[in-house]
Every structure is written in structure tokens, then in C-alpha cells.
Amino acid sequence: MRATYVIAGAGLPGARAAQALREHGFAGRIVLIGDETTGPYERPALSNGYLLGKDERTKVFVHERRWHVAREVELRLGERVVSIDRAAHEVELSTGERIAYTKLLLATGASPRRVGLPGADLDGVHDLRWAADSDRLRETILDGGRIVVVGAGWTGLETAAAAREYGCDVTIVDSRRTLLDDALGTEMGAYFAGLHSRHGVDLQLGRTVRGFGGTSEVSSVLTDDGGEFAADAVIVAARAVPNVELAQRAGLACDDGVLVDEALRTEDPDIYAIGEVASSYSPFYQRHLRTEHWSNALHCAPVVAQSMLGRHVGYDRLPYFSTEQYEAEMEFTGRIGPEGYDRVVIRGDISAESFQAFWLTDDKVVAGLHVNLWESGLEPIEDLIRSHHPVDPTLLADPTVPPTTFATTS
Secondary structure (H helix, E strand, C coil): CCCEEECCCCCCHHHHHHHHHHHHHCEEEEEEEEEECCEECCCHHHCHHHHCCCCCCHECCCHHHHHHHHCEEEEEECCCEEEEEEECEEEEECCCEEEEECCECCCEEEEEECEEEEEECEHHHHEECHHHHHHHHHHHHHHHHHHHHHHHHHHHHHHHHHHHHHHHHHHEEEECCCCCHHHHHCCCCHHHHHHHHCCCCEECCCCCCEEEEEEEEEEEEEECCCCCCCCCCCEEECEECCCCHHHHHHCCCEECCEEEEECCCCCCCCCCEEEHHEEEEEECCCCCEEECHHHHHHHHHHHHHHHHCCCCCCCCCCEEEEEECCCCEEEEEECCCCCCCCEEEEEEHHHHHHEEEEEEEECCCEEEHHHHHCCCCCHHHHHHHCCCEECCHHCCCCCCCHHHHHCCCC
């Protein structure tokens, strides 16, 4: 019988996996199933290029419809996988149809954490997760007005920057007292706080939202300390949580994502997972990690395709994310774990919006970023992280010392 590979989730990870399967020689049946009615698209543009009006809607799609036809990829939109029968090797769709699979890939992604607050259902309170959300929000911020962003993660900050570029009055409310301290620590969190303040954003940190004011339409955001911030629209940029329910119902191991090994296999040898839903084992860090950035989907897709085809492969890239906010274009690699770090070393002029930053533990680089230094790239930083060699912080901070020499410094 012809082999059938089913992909549950028609976002970027699923679409790229289907592409990689064909590129690596799979000639069997591919069924790509997604609950949205639009084709697979890339999410970063929703809070950046598309939201800003720089990119046309067609540019956010991973493939044109004719691509799926030409490569015989069955694109099933407006449907979703609701259950997995591992013994029978079948999935059941929301339509009641059952499809037998040889291999199954879970690419169900993540969803915004629901905000169960009074007034959350008022008109003008927006999530920003799906293409339709970006469409509605783009129309809203085009008119200017007062925008309150709830949540100062990457999506919230990028959306705030987009709204400011449209001329909106923007307030960000977040319960954390330091911006991005969980992602970048206090030093770089302060840099991004300063960036937004310089562009006129009102940062209200250390305040917890307790509800939204208004009758039929939102008019304000209320905080637990009695604060009230006027709003013509509210953007709720809550942290996304992995969509593990399908895997859990099938009895697959989950812990902040579906647990997979370095070959992106679950405990079931015929079921795999990638993208935001997957918590994959990192040989470098010797632990499971879940990465939400779109680049993870791009790099995982060729690996999972080959793994599904029975080839010996492994995924061991360092965590990565990037962002564009105002004039600052940043790339980050590495990991700042819950154990923290000893110090941050800045290389270059942070006030000139062109610099590198390195996080050190025991004089070893554990993470690094650059802002507006694309010619330098991340490879030297990645080499430093992987080397595990101690560095001289003074030399690291000196822009005249070639960074390629650091990995061998002892």
C-alpha cells in the first residue's frame, strides 16, 4: 500500500515539513490538515511587516495554492485532527472522517493564553495570533487613537512599535517590573524599555490588569492598583501555550510541549512533533527545550522529514530569535536559563543602536545578541557558546579585537 504521511497543523512548521518530505524524495501521500481557512502563513509578519503595511498579504503565505497541487500535497483547510488511534494508525478529523497514516507529524502550534477577565469580550479587545486578527488590528491602528497593549513580550512590543509608527498613542501594561527580564535579563530589558520610551510609549510595568471598561466597546484598561488607562482599542499579547491536547488524549508524554527526542520523535516511533508544540531534546544542553520562534520551524522541517523517512538525523541548533522594533533589528542566540548569569558584556556603542551583548557565566559565553550588526552575524557568538571556553571580558568588550579569537582564549 502507498505510504501516507499525515501532518496535523497547517502552519509554517507543517507546510515546511511537507515541502521537505518531497525534497528528500518521499513519493507517498501527504495530507496537510489545518483548522484555518487560509493557507499556511508565517506569523512574524502579523506583528511586523504585514501589520505595518510593508508586506502584501500574499507575501505572508508559505506557498501558493498551485504549489500544493503540483507536488500532490493534499491541503485540507477548515478541518482539524481531533483524535489519534495509535493502535489502528488512524486520525479522526473534526468532520468525522478517519484517515489511516503510516507516519504522523504533530505541528499543532500554540495558542494565546485566554484572558478570563471582566470585559474581555468587548468589541475592540484584540488577540494577535491569527491572520484575521492582524487584519482587524491593522484597520484599527490605521485610524490612530489610544492603544493599550497588555503584555510586554516580543509580540506585544512589536505590535506597540507598529502602532506608534501609525501615530497611535500607545500604553503597555505588564505585571513584570522589568521589561523582558525573563528573556534578556535586566540590562538588555532596560535597553528595550529605553527604546520604547524614546519613541513615546507609556510603559506601565509592575501593574496587573484586572479588567476592561466599556459597555459594548472597550474604553479603558483597569489595573489592580486602581489605575485606569483610556483605550480606543486593546491588544492582548498574552504568552502562547502549546496545543498539546491532541497529544495528551493520545497518551503521549508532554511537559511544556510534546516531548520528542533529538530526531523529533515522540515515544511512539511513528509519531513526530515540531514547531511551537514540540519540546525537543537538545544534546548540547542535555535537556528538553521548547522554542517558539519561526526559525525553529524552518530548521526543524528538513530534520523531521528525514527522520520520518528513517534516516539517522538529529536537531541540535542553539535557541534563536529575532525582532524588529523601530530602528532596532536584533538577533539573539543561546540560552539564559532560570539559574541566571554572572554578567553582561557590551561590545560597541549601545547608545548608537549598533552593538553586541554577551551573557557570561563563569567567564563562559552562554548567550549573545547583536543589534544592527548584520555583517557580523551570529556565527562568532555561536562558536563562543559551543566552545565552553572562558573568555577575557575586557577583550570581549573591545571592538578592535577580532571575535574569532575568543573561542580559543583560556
